[in-house]
Amino acid sequence: MSTxxxxxxATVIPRGMIWVDEFDWHAVEKSLEYSTTGALLIDMGERLAGRTITLQGQEEAGWITRATLLALRAQAAIPGQSFALTLADGQTFTVQFSGSNPIEAAPVARPELPTGSHPYVATVRLIEV
Structure with a gap:
């Protein structure tokens, strides 16, 4: 189902904000090392969580309004809160805001007093939990 x-x-995010690190995740983690006899030791396990989901707009597409950014910032201020993320293509995830800088944004043009509808180019960093 596509939307x-x-x-x-409950916050609506523009579809033009693209998931830029979608293919950086690997479900299986491997580490390779050699034993004292020279044999290869492979340690392998499945990652259960921690996938990054970075939604990013660009100068020419994927703009987000100031009002939406303020709503996202309010959500990010709730410590440890998990949210349902539904992407426009129907994929769903349970996420939290990631790291100490989960939202970056710059206004399109430089209005002196931006309104809630003023467009911004933004990056929203989430992590699957």
């Missing part, structure tokens, strides 16, 4: 937008909880 015209992404949602994070």
């Amino acid at each position: 015209t937008h992404h949602t994070l909880g």
